[in-house]
Amino acid sequence: MNPAYDMTYRVERFERGREHRVLSVEQRIGGKGINVSRVLNQLGKYSRATGFADHLFSAAAELELPVDFVHALPWVRRTVVISESGDGTATSLWEPGARLNEPYAIDQLRVRVAGMLPDTGGMVISGSLPGGVSDGLPAELAHTALAAGVPTICDVDGRALELAAEVPGVVLMPNRDELEGLTGSDAGTPEEVVAAVRPLLDAGVRAVIATRGIEGMIAVTAEGAWSAAAPDPVSGNPTGAGDAAAAAVIAGLAADPEPDWPEILTDAVATSAAAVVIPVAGEIDRALRVRLAPTIVVTRLSTP
Secondary structure, X not given: OOOEEEEEEEEOOOOOOOOOOOOEEEEEEEOXXXXXXXXXXXXXXXXXXXXXXXHHHHHHHHOOOOEEEEEOOOOOEXXXXXXXXXXXXXXXXXXXXXXXXXXXXXXXXXXXXXXXXXXXXXXXXXOOOOEOOOOOHHHHHHHHHHHOOOOEEEEOOHHHHHHHOOOOOOEEOOEHHHHHHHHOOOOOOHHHHHXXXXXXXXXXXXXXXXXXXXXXXXXXXXXXXXXXXXXXXXXXXXXXXHHHXXXXXXXXXXXXXXXXXXXXXXXXXXXXXXXXXXXOOOOOOHXXXXXXXXXXXXXXXXXX
C-alpha cells in the first residue's frame, strides 16, 4: 500500500564519509507488493497489484505488470539500495512515503480488493503503510479475503503485524526481528521459533513462516514444523528475497487447498535464493531456482 521507486546503486565498496564512483544505476517501480506481483508473473502465475499511488507511478507500473491503483498519494517515495560488487553487501535507505490526500481513498481500496476476490486464488498484503492509513487496514483486508475463501499472507510489521496476527486463518511471514517483536520471545534457534509461534497458532493463525536470511526459513503450522535451507548460501543483494519467498508461498497455497508445507518451504527457499543473485529486487534467476530446488534440505522439527 506504500509503493516506491527502487533505486539501486552499484559500487565497488561503500565507505562512510567519502565520495564513490557509481558503477551502475538501476531505477524501477517497486515496493514489497510490487516485488511479489512481479515474481508471481515470472513464475507463470497471473497477478495484479493494488494499493495507493499517484498517476505517474501508476502509469509507469501499467507498462510492466497488471495494476489497479487508487490514485491517492501526492507523490511516491524512493528506496535506495547501495550494492557492493565486492562481496554483495547491501545498504538500504527507506523513505517513509507521503500521506494520503484523498478522503475516500481507503474506501476505494476496500472496493477494489472486494471486486478482485471472486477471481483470486490468493492474496498477499505486504510492506509499510503511507500516512493516514490505519494499522488495522491490513488485518481488515485479510479478514475480508479469508471470509471469501482466499488464502492470505500478511507480510507487515509493527502494530500492523500484531493486528494481522489476530485474524483467524492468516499466514504470517515475519523475519527474526519482527517475530521477536510480535511474540516477545527469543527466536534465535529453530526450537525457540517453534515455541514462540505456538500461541499464535493456538489463537487461530494458519501458519507462520519465519524468514532467517542465509539460515533459510522455518514453517510452523498445526500439522507440524519444518526448517529448510540451501546447502550453500548464495551471495548478492538480499533486498526482495523475502518478497520472492512470499510469491512462492502464495502460489503454493493457491494451487492446493491442502498444501504440502515441506514442498512449499522448499520452493520458497529456492525462489528466495534465486532473487538474491539478481542485483535488483523483484526479479529471480529462474534457471537457478530450478537447479536449487532439489538440493534444499528440509528438516522436520519437534513440536510441543
